Amino acid sequence: MELFIELTISFKTFNCCKKKWLILLTPNWLISITYTVWLTETQQKIGDYMRVCFPNRVTLDRRIFSNIHRRLRETGTFTAINHLKGATQTTRTPDIEEAVLNCIDLNPHVSTKKIGNQLNISHVLVWRILHDFLLYPFHIQLVQTLLPRDFPSRLNFCRWFLDEIRNYAHFDSEIMFRDEANLSRTAITKFHNNNYWTEENLHLIEESHHQE
Helix, strand or coil: CHHHHHHHHHCCEEEECHHHEEEECCHHHHHHHHHHHHHHCCHHHHHHHHHHHCCCCCCCCHHHHHHHHHHHHHHCCCCCCCCCCCCCECCCCHHHHHHHHHHHHHCCCCCHHHHHHHHCECHHHHHHHHHHCCCEEEECEEEECCCCCHHHHHHHHHHHHHHHHHHCCCCHHHCCCCCCEEECCCCEEECCCCEEEECCCCCCEEEECCCC
16 A cells, blocks of 8 residues: 555656556556555455554544545645635535544544634534544543552552451442542642543553652
């Protein structure tokens, strides 16, 4: 696939060794080649190929390949023409879809409002695009950084907790947990919107400062 993309960009004349024919690969021919290569691969193979080559990126939907083919056919270039300048866009187009996915690819933690402000489109439209491409905002769990001396204390706490449950069956239901904000002497930091856009939950964690 990468070879054919390079051929499409260069638009060079290639010498056919068989019968010494000289074939001129026009832009339309090259565009057809790239599209044919995509059609010969199943959706599963393309997904596997993308995950192996780009493990840290969001897997592209098969419609992206169709959009690239359409853009090459209509404009002769891979570069997207920016139709997003000016007033807020409310109409969904392939270029807007690709721009939204590129924002997620560059920063999976970005919010739909920031994407909307950056692209001059409604954040509701951003949400719908991400949802249609099976991307969801999974929460990142905040955990406290542990020091070597902390592990014995945690073990003692777990043992004490189990002993209390044996003595009082509903002991665990009377404990208040907080996970929506981090309280300190100087500020309150909310982590409710600390998300990671991806197809499946990666169970990511983020370490905070250790307790003195």
